[in-house]
Amino acid sequence: MRIKDVETKAFFAQFVARLFAHNFLKDSQLFLPKADYERRYGKFPKYFSGWYLFVPSKDLAEGEIVHKKLNGLDLVAYRNKEGKPVVHSNRCPHMDGLFAPLGTVKDGKIMCAYHNYTYEDGVPQSGPTEFRKDPSKCIPCHPVVEVNDLIMFWFDAQSETGVGVPTWELDLPDVSKFPRRFFARSITPTHMAPLHENIIDDLHFMNLHGASRYKSELKVYHEKQRFRTKNTMRVPAPKIGPFKVKGIDGDEMDTRMDTDFHGLGIHINFVQIGDFEARMIHCTTPIEDEVTEWTVAMYMEPRQWKAKFDVKTFMNMVYPWAAIAQTWYLHTQDRRVFFQKGEYRFYEDVPKGFEKVNAFRRWIQEELLGETRPMRKNSIPTRFVPAENLTRAEAKSMPAE
Secondary structure, eight states: OOOOOHHHHHHHHHHHHHHHIIIIITTOOTTOOHHHHHHHHOSOOSOOSEEEEEEEGGGOOTTOOEEEEETTEEEEEEEOTTSOEEEEESBOTTTSOBOTTTOEEETTEEEOTTTOOEEETTEEOSSOHHHHTOGGGSOOBOOEEEETTEEEEEEOTTSSSSOOOOSSOOOOOOOTTOOEEEEEEEEESSOHHHHHHGGGOHHHHHHTTOOSEEEEEEEOBSSTTEEEEEEEEEEEOOEETTEEOBTOOSSEEEEEEEEEEETTTEEEEEEEETTEEEEEEEEEEEEETTEEEEEEEEEEOOOOOOSSOBHHHHHHHHHHHHHHHHHHHHHHHHIIIIISOSSOOTTSOOOTTOHHHHHHHHHIIIIISOOOOOOOTTOOOOOBOOGGGSOHHHHHHSOOO
16 A cells, blocks of 8 residues: 555554554553543543541631532531531532521531521431431531641542542641641642642752752652652751851751652641751642642741740741741742643653652552553652561661651
């Protein structure tokens, strides 16, 4: 067969290449553009199962209803008679009325304003006996944990209602020695994954944020839903007028900020600057596709006043305000440059020099999505070691976070 037309030749060559890839290379990414991957595996999911922030504890008082749309669901939260938070659908199962915005909470029971039907922990408390004894009229409630002044709820991406049994326990760090707490919140027009992926992108911290050095290293993780990194950076040293803070050599100081990802809803920063320590919990909760609520909770040591004005004293006094301002400023820079974009192109390989970003995406593929795919181009393997494979001596020697 003679092929004269150049476009026909190109089409024929592409057809043969794809045929070879599909039938012989199977899951190889060679010759397979993103559209083929979407046909084979589907689009990147909008929502993932995991623990997500509903609101900080201070925003949910007894007798109040908080109404939010999260993970594509219309939800309400309130406190029952024991003071524990309850999260469930905003729809009343009686005749599909809404609890918010006109509903009320009294004695731990939420009441629909449409017909004044009340529910306690999702169970009907009023109405005809036949209605109250009908199990289908109970409202499925999300598992909820209130910890570190945060109200976290479990979302099941495989369930139509979003309610399901958690597949892992929420394990947040002990912040009892950090009594000063601050919260900041933003609505960001992007998928939640880039908000986490952003922190292991070394170059952008130097190019965009002005750090003279930033390095992210992958750490071994022993639970599939947790991805861990060690991050170090060099930033300008603080000064008071012409005077430098005692204990800092040179014009810059080193900051360590280890990160622990818990699914795609949470990542925790363990911040250390000299003797000063703090904890930051970043919570990302999808509102709908490509729109995410980002909340950062900051936990710091008690304020101390000392005659000796060293690094720790200075950071203890200044860091809370400086850190919140800096975190917000960095987030604003990221939002203007990176986060306001189109669809998250998860399946595309990133260029050479960004291997750790690909490792993060591989963790999402393997551990959160359960997909088995070939190693990405310009990628390095993740560092997962099952806890059951650790010897007793190794497990005992693991440093406490």
